[in-house]
Amino acid sequence: MKFRHFCFIAATLFSAFIHAQRPNAEKQITLTGTVIDSETGEPLEYATLVLQSIDNPEQVTGGVTDQTGTFSVEAPAGKYNVRVEYISYRPYTLNNQNLTQSKDFGTIKLSLDVAQLDAVEVVGEKTTVEVRLDKKVYNIGKDLTTSGATVSDALSNVPSVTVDVEGAISLRGNENVRILINGKPSALAGFGSTDALRQLPADAIEKVEVITSPSARYDAEGTAGILNIVLKKEKTLGFNGSVNINTGYPINSRVNANLNLRTNKFNLFTTLGHFYNEPPGYAYFDNTYFDSKYSRITEDRDMNRLNKGVNANIGMEYFLTDKSSITGSFFTRFSDEQDGTENNTTRYIDTDIDSRTLRREIENEDDNTYQYSLNYTNNFNDEGHKLTADFQYSTDKEDVNTDIDENQYYPDDELINLEKVTEVEKENEYLLQADYVLPMGDAQFEAGYRGNFEKNTNDYQLDTYNFSSGEFETNYNLSNKFTYEQNVNAVYSQYGNKLGKKFSFLLGLRLENTRLKGKVDSELDDEQLIDTLGFDFDPDFDKNYLGLFPTVNLTYEIKENENITLGYNRRINRPRGWFVNPFPSRSSRANIFQGNPDLEPAFSDAFDLGYLKRWEKLTLTSSIYYQRETDAFERVQTETGQQTSDGIDIIRTIPINLSTNQRFGGEVGVMYNAIKWLQFNGSFNFFKFNTDGEYQGVDYGTESTSWFSRLSAKVDLPSSIDWQTNGFYMGPRQNSQTKSDGMMSIDMALSKDIMGDNATVSLNVSDLLNSRKRRSYTESYDDMGNLSFTSDSEFQWRQRQFTVSFIYRFNQPKNQRGNRGNRNGGGNNGGDEGGGEFEG
Structure with missing residues (x-):
């Protein structure tokens, strides 16, 4: 049967x-x-x-x-x-x-x-994009290359979005992007990090909202804009769900279950998952020095990682009445990670090899995350009159233990260094939010409050081996406890209306108060800290900012299938904890990253002009944009003036505020469905930016252009087999010190429905050519304008990946939402937790 x-x-x-x-x-x-x-x-x-x-x-x-x-x-x-x-x-x-x-x-x-769908589906059968006043919504459920993949992999296939080799996410080439889950900051997206997105399954995603001109209802964080990841939430009565099992090489296995039980009175939903992977990677650095004991030093790093853990998201929506409901959910993730890095270093004096060393670093990390959420929704009527209230508490604890040893094996065998690092990082976050929406005919008024309160504590201890005593001793110069708090209170109001049949507008104003507090607890006094860390800073700071953030979004419908949009918004980029922690990293003795407590928030003003045209089988989306950012963040590499015990100059990477950063560019996307068995889409984004500013007497101003392009083709083969190929190319780019080469990658997938279309088996090859590598060249000058060192590097976070996946659906047909053709309607609006949705 x-x-x-x-x-x-x-x-x-x-x-x-x-x-x-x-x-x-x-x-x-x-x-x-x-x-x-x-x-x-x-x-x-x-x-x-x-x-x-x-x-x-x-x-x-x-x-x-x-x-x-x-x-x-x-x-x-x-x-x-x-x-x-x-x-x-x-x-x-x-x-x-x-x-x-x-x-x-x-x-x-x-x-x-149509009222429920509240959008316009502008492409055909299996790939959809919804265009709204302040965002584009991409339904990625039909992307074969994300089968068995992670949320991070899925984002890399969304137009306007790029994910670099280390998992950093950019929007239109700008990394200052805010990532939300279901409209809210979430432990699912990580606390200021994207690591968690590489552990969550892509098949849990309903859609991704690319918000390049955010309205006033959204937090003003993120100068590039917002990516809102909307998770699946089944609306069909009864018990339904899916189970996804996949395995791959290099070792990568994952089991996920999405289950849903819905009645007229409640909706019970859960996502359960287990993951285990061992992704190898490598890095290579070739540094040349012009005034140092060593003229050249090369580092060849092999990285072997083991990541395993479980995640669970369980919740229930209870329908108080036909119009109101209360939803409670609980998310947790437990991960056990072991990262092993071997760093082979060769030191040269002129062209002769002076010595060779091998540095081993074994890092064990236990990460436990919990999140509790409560939501109340009251739809007063079917016209959009609505009140929502949210409370969310998230907590995360990371216990990290690292053993480091470095041995010289040429010209003599000698133990150089032994270290033990113990680190405990705790983060707590509270979110309070209320939003009210009042429709008034064609118009709509909206207002709300949002409070976000974060506290991060990093307790760090470094023990160094004393060769004289034969025992480990605590290094009090670098051992510390750093506490960082970020509290944001905001109120907003916005009004939208439609004038005549063609013109719509959405105007909003948001008032935000940001308080940033940081405190260093150390055995050293303030003066000793400044001498040890190599720059002047305030070890106990308390900063307060009050700002207005206006937004304007306009739409003019030329025809039913053609429109022009214009958006303006002001945004803020607040520094995260690791950007202001002044203590250096220990991944290398000679190349360190160090935060800057004096880092100030950056502010930006952005304009976006868009054009959309739909034909019967072709959809064209395009936009041109301009952004001016003040006190923009820039990471620079400088010499510290310090050396290791064996005479190596220590190079520091530190984030600073440059005076301005101007960015302008354009993008175009095409979706073509001319033949029933072929779907094609492509996008191209070109941008240019220039920065000006100086740090410690060195001018870091620069001007650069770059571009990236994405092509995807899906073919329906006989015997219910689908074949999809995605190609991506990032053009060469540069900042004030570093030039990076272009990077190309190709993903490919084959999929076949079996068991009466209730199951699908697929083969996915990520980075088919094993070419997803970052190659860059850095030059650093001293305050006299003289070249002090250069660095030539190559980095690959993850090698080519083969994955076989099997997904089984029950009471949930594969094409339940697809195969509807070109109609006025798209997916459900499960992600706008921040309030209502005004549509022109």
């Missing part, structure tokens, strides 16, 4: 079981009918018939349609409210029905619910 029949039979048996518990005198009737799409006439499989007793509203029964759209349900005779539902369609309702005899409802036609 095919499994897709199981849900229908199970619902019938369940209904029969309930009826069997009733007195024999209770008369049984049979209700039949057929549910179809009102436009195409296609039968709707898994549409739900709901029978709610009028005498006893808690008594609910019903069933689902089979593959022909037909239902046949037995129920006790009585008075019922009858409802037929199907995801993304307007429900069919018959209230106060006195059903005393068996009845055939005939053919029931359901239409797409």
